Amino acid sequence: MRDTTSSYTPNDAIETLSGAQLTAWQTDRLRQVADHAYRQVPFYRELWNRTGIEPGLLRSIEDLARFPTISKQDLVQAGSGWTNPDQGPVAFSTRGTSGAPLLVWLSAEEEEAYIQPTMRGFRWAGFRPGMTALLMSPVWHRLAACEAHAIARLGGRCAFFWGSMGTEFTDSFLHTLSSQRPEFITTTAPFLLSLIKGNTAATVQPHKLFKGVRSVVVVGLPLTPRMREFLRDRLGVGDIFERGGTQEGAAIDECQHHTAPHVHEDVCYLEVIDDAGIQVAPGLRGRLIVTKLSTAGSIFVRYDTGDIAAFAPGQCACGCGFRRLKIYGRPESSVLVGDRLITAYDVRMCIEEDPALVGRNVLLIREANARAGVLTVAVEGEAHDPAELQERLRRQLAVAAANIVWLGDLRVNWGFRQVLDAREIPISRN
Amino acid sequence: MATENAYLFFDVPGGRLAFGDGDLDIWAEHLAWCYHMMGVGDGATVAVQDFGSSPISFLGSSLLMPGLRRGVAERIEGRFICLDASAERVTLTPALLAQLDVDALVIREDVLELLSAELDKKGFTALAQRTMKTIVVFGDEPAPCNPGRFQPSRHFMHVENALLLAPQCVKCDCFHLREGFYQVDGRVIRNLRLAAPAHDLSRGELFSPSHCAAGSGDWCIGWSARGQGV
Numbered sequence: 001m002r003d004t005t006s007s008y009t010p011n012d013a014i015e016t017l018s019g020a021q022l023t024a025w026q027t028d029r030l031r032q033v034a035d036h037a038y039r040q041v042p043f044y045r046e047l048w049n050r051t052g053i054e055p056g057l058l059r060s061i062e063d064l065a066r067f068p069t070i071s072k073q074d075l076v077q078a079g080s081g082w083t084n085p086d087q088g089p090v091a092f093s094t095r096g097t098s099g100a101p102l103l104v105w106l107s108a109e110e111e112e113a114y115i116q117p118t119m120r121g122f123r124w125a126g127f128r129p130g131m132t133a134l135l136m137s138p139v140w141h142r143l144a145a146c147e148a149h150a151i152a153r154l155g156g157r158c159a160f161f162w163g164s165m166g167t168e169f170t171d172s173f174l175h176t177l178s179s180q181r182p183e184f185i186t187t188t189a190p191f192l193l194s195l196i197k198g199n200t201a202a203t204v205q206p207h208k209l210f211k212g213v214r215s216v217v218v219v220g221l222p223l224t225p226r227m228r229e230f231l232r233d234r235l236g237v238g239d240i241f242e243r244g245g246t247q248e249g250a251a252i253d254e255c256q257h258h259t260a261p262h263v264h265e266d267v268c269y270l271e272v273i274d275d276a277g278i279q280v281a282p283g284l285r286g287r288l289i290v291t292k293l294s295t296a297g298s299i300f301v302r303y304d305t306g307d308i309a310a311f312a313p314g315q316c317a318c319g320c321g322f323r324r325l326k327i328y329g330r331p332e333s334s335v336l337v338g339d340r341l342i343t344a345y346d347v348r349m350c351i352e353e354d355p356a357l358v359g360r361n362v363l364l365i366r367e368a369n370a371r372a373g374v375l376t377v378a379v380e381g382e383a384h385d386p387a388e389l390q391e392r393l394r395r396q397l398a399v400a401a402a403n404i405v406w407l408g409d410l411r412v413n414w415g416f417r418q419v420l421d422a423r424e425i426p427i428s429r430n
Numbered sequence: 431m432a433t434e435n436a437y438l439f440f441d442v443p444g445g446r447l448a449f450g451d452g453d454l455d456i457w458a459e460h461l462a463w464c465y466h467m468m469g470v471g472d473g474a475t476v477a478v479q480d481f482g483s484s485p486i487s488f489l490g491s492s493l494l495m496p497g498l499r500r501g502v503a504e505r506i507e508g509r510f511i512c513l514d515a516s517a518e519r520v521t522l523t524p525a526l527l528a529q530l531d532v533d534a535l536v537i538r539e540d541v542l543e544l545l546s547a548e549l550d551k552k553g554f555t556a557l558a559q560r561t562m563k564t565i566v567v568f569g570d571e572p573a574p575c576n577p578g579r580f581q582p583s584r585h586f587m588h589v590e591n592a593l594l595l596a597p598q599c600v601k602c603d604c605f606h607l608r609e610g611f612y613q614v615d616g617r618v619i620r621n622l623r624l625a626a627p628a629h630d631l632s633r634g635e636l637f638s639p640s641h642c643a644a645g646s647g648d649w650c651i652g653w654s655a656r657g658q659g660v
Contacts, residue, residue, distance in 0.1 A: 079529065089503040090491045091511045093519065093526055101522040103511065103529055111493050137482025138494045139512035144482075145494050152437065152496035159439040160483040162590075164516035176441045 008319025011123065012116055014266040015320065022321075026269050027061045029293040034058050034067070036295040040085055043078040044301060064269070065279065069289055069304040076100045086296045092142045094247045104247040106142050110297035114143065114251060117264035118150035121253025124262075124318075125241040126215040127184050129155030134173075134182040136219075137164060143219075143245045147186055156184070165220075167194040177209045185213055186243070188220035189231070193361060196234050197380075207236035214238040217253075219245070221418075222328055222345045226352040228258065230359040244327055246307070248300045249292030252325055260312040260324035267293055270325060271302075272309050282313035288327060306331050308343055333418040335364045337399045338373035344418035347377055350396045356384050365405065367422040373400030378425055380407050438497065440483045443569075445591030445627055447485070454498040456623055457593070458489040460611055462505040464597035465534070467606055467644060468565055468584040474533035476502065477511035477562075479523060479541060485595070486536060486567060486588060487512065508533075520544045524552045532562045536586065539568045571633050572653055587651070592629040593621055596651060602642035609639065609647030619649075 010016050017025060034055035037044040048054060051068050058064060072094070075082050088107025095101065127133065133151045135158055136144045148158045161176035163169030165188050173187075173195065196206055216237050223231075223242045231240045244261055245251040249268045252261035263270050272286040273279050280286040288307040292300045308331075312324035329343035336342075344364050352358045357379065365376040375393060383406040393402035405425060436448035470476060480487045488494050490510040491501035503510040513519060513526070515538050523545055527535070537545060566572075566582040569589055587596040587605045594612065596605040613620045617631045637650040 076529065088493070089509050090493045091509065091530075093511075093513065093522055095518070096522045096525065100525050100529075103526055106493055108493060137487075137514060139478075139480075139482040139487045139490075139514050145512075148438070148494075149496045157437045157439065158496070160441065160488075162441045162443060162483050163481055164514055164519070166516050166518065172441065179441070179446070180439060 010320075011120060012266065015120075015322070019321065022265060023061050026265065026293065027058070030061065030064055030269060030291060031055065031058050033291065033293060033295055033299065034301060037084075037299045037301050041082060041299050043075070043082040044299065046081070047074075061269075064291065064302065065271070065277075067302050069273075069277070069302045070300075071304050071306075072100070072102050075102055075303075082298070084295075084297070084299045087299075088297050090145070092139070092145070092247055102247070104142060105298045106145065107296040110292075110294045111142075111146060111149070113267050113294050113296075114146045115149045115153065117251050117253070117267055118143070118146040119154055120264065121241075121243060121251075122147075122150055122154060122184070122217070124253055124255040125184070125217050125243075126239065126256075127151070127154055127156065131183040131214075132157040132159055132180055133184040133186065134159045134161065134176060134180060135186050136188070140165060141219075141245075142247055143243075143251060144186075151184075165191050167191075167198065170195040170198050174206070174209055177213075181212055183212060183214045184217075185215070185237075186217045186219075189218040189223065189227070190220055192216070192218060192231055192235070193359070196231075196359070197361075207234065210235040210237050215241060217241045217243045219243050222326065224345065224349050224352055225258075226355075226358045227348065234359065246290060246305055248290050248298075248303045248305060249294075250288065250290045250305070252327075255316060255318040255320060257317050259316055260326040262316065262320055262322040263325050265322050269293060270309075270323075272311055272325070280310075282311040282323075285310045285328065288325075308334065308341070329418070333364075335366050335370055335375070335419060337370045337375045337397075340398060342375060342397055342399070346397060347375075347393065350393050351377070351379065351389065353392065354385060354389065357389070363417075363425075364419045365422050365425060366419055374403060375399045375401070376403040376405065376422070378405040378407055378420070382406060382408055438495065440485075440488070442483060442590035447591075447593055447624070447626065449497070449624075451497060453624065454489065454495055455500060457485055457595075458498060458501045458505060460595060460608065460623075461485065461489050462502050463608065464586065464595055465502065465506065467597040467599050468534075468586065469563065469600040470506070470534045470565075472506050473508050474506060475509040475511065475531065476506075476534045476536060477513055477523075477526075477532045479513040479520060479535065479537040479545070480515050480567065481538075482514065484538075484588070484590065485593065486586075487514075515541050517541070517544060521548050524548050527562070534563045534565055536565045536567060539566050539573060542566055542582075589629045591627055592619070593624050593626045594619060594629050599642055599644050599650070601644045602650065604637060604642065604650035604652045605634075606642070606645045607649040607651065608645060612649070614649045 038055045087105035090106045091103045093101045138145045159180040161173045163172045228240045241254045251264040254261045269291045271289040288305045288309040290303045309327045328345045334343045361380040363378040390402045435450045438449040440447045491503040492498045563583040565584045567586045585598045619629045635652040641650045
């Protein structure tokens with residue numbers, strides 16, 4: 001598992017395991033989780049009984065693929081049947097972007113397990129004892145709840161700004177930034193973009209307030225290489241790291257090589273499968289399936305997140321042997337154009353080839369003509385070389401045609417949404 | 431009173447709260463007391479629609495903050511639902527309330543209208559009123575009474591920069607300034623447990639201790655005589 005010739009210094013015992021040892025460890029954990037789910041959670045017992053599955057079938061890690069995948073809708077419908085007696089006292093809501101929101105429970109035992117990888121990720125991102133971290137709200141996400149614990153255990157101080165992650169709170173964020181002078185920040189990429197856009201005319205430019213910030217760890221948007229450079233340069237910070245995860249238990253963090261976030265293999269077992277349910281090879285995209293390696297909190301066994309993801313092939317230069325996974329988007333951040341599922345990430349990659357367009361917000365527009373292979377994209381600001389961009393989008397994304405809506409001065413509240421319906425953009429197309 | 435070696439800093443409107451070792455548990459105990467004063471019993475499921483930097487949120491459980499040994503959930507042996515007060519999250523609340531029996535929904539006054547509209551839109555008003563106690567959190571003074579608006583079961587006074595948490599008592603309907611936590615001098619209320627600015631009570635009627643048996647050493651604030659919303 002670990003590249004023994006590298007200079008990577010493991011902090012946890014799990015990181016010192018060989019590939020075979022890690023697989024054996026994870027298989028054992030999966031067996032415990034499946035056994036617990038079968039005995040304690042009626043939803044799983046009934047589902048697996050119906051499909052002829054029982055936990056004893058899980059003899060190797062490959063056997064997990066025999067268990068059925070489950071969806072958010074399944075769990076919402078299951079109601080109390082999905083309750084785990086050890087689920088814990090605190091619940092967080094999913095964002096409800098793909099239908100009804102789901103309450104996900106966290107227990108002390110489970111949180112303890114997740115604090116360790118959070119500390120690992122923060123060390124990778126350059127956090128050192130004595131630093132001050134400006135953190136996301138602890139009630140925003142179960143992974144955010146682990147952040148302050150991780151910072152305190154790493155010997156740091158925690159600061160929180162007033163408000164939430166909406167654009168209306170960027171001033172509040174900047175106020176805390178200027179008064180606390182943190183060296184380390186966790187936030188969302190859409191929030192940072194809003195902050196940059198909202199302060200271009202301000203007397204105090206963001207990079208002055210960010211002076212002294214060594215690392216910014218972002219969630220909420222898959223970073224393109226050029227977006228990372230844009231954020232780093234415009235804010236004048238040391239480096240930008242992508243962190244990811246789901247309320248359902250996936251946890252990933254980037255190391256300094258930025259090749260793709262590493263999976264924290266001690267808390268979750270992740271799979272990427274195709275439409276036939278077969279695991280795909282590294283480098284190929286599929287749907288992300290999450291199994292949490294804990295019998296505490298809400299239980300997720302082969303939960304289909306709907307996220308579009310791919311494992312990165314090969315080993316990371318950092319020497320850590322944990323697999324690397326890039327999450328490109330979700331169904332709600334993608335549009336079906338002809339028979340191709342195009343993610344907002346793919347479109348941004350293409351648009352950002354033009355340096356003048358890097359950092360602009362981009363939205364995919366869901367229109368009727370998408371069925372005929374026409375991709376419609378809204379781009380913030382004034383038009384720039386539109387013919388060239390249309391041709392590039394058409395060619396690189398293999399669509400029949402590309403329409404671009406230049407948003408000009410139109411003010412859009414940039415958030416996590418990356419796809420809009422056509423009726424939500426009330427301007428004419430170019 | 432002064433916070434030594436603080437390592438947790440929360441910016442709040444008009445100031446900052448700083449906490450060191452042991453501080454958070456003092457306030458979690460006080461917040462649990464506030465819930466009891468408002469009629470929220472042990473074992474309750476409490477959902478809080480507030481920002482993460484509000485003590486009503488971050489004192490909710492030891493899982494949310496380092497250095498907090500027992501948050502509200504652990505003290506009342508209940509459950510705590512994190513509902514962030516951003517507009518995006520408020521729109522999700524009706525669907526969440528439909529999934530779970532909540533004993534108390536604690537919500538910031540400034541998002542109450544949005545939640546009411548969402549509940550109406552999704553036809554959940556009856557459901558919400560049937561299954562839970564609603565507690566509306568206000569700052570300096572409650573909003574004027576509006577019969578057309580969602581009517582809460584209780585109110586909760588929270589002046590953020592003073593860390594002033596005064597629950598509306600189920601016995602006397604007034605807001606208790608707990609003995610040992612707050613000192614009243616004229617109309618100035620001082621926090622005795624945390625370095626925080628004093629709060630000058632601009633309106634409302636102050637009642638001296640022994641006003642209410644639920645907290646005989648507490649000063650109380652009454653709003654109803656002024657025709658306010660409580």
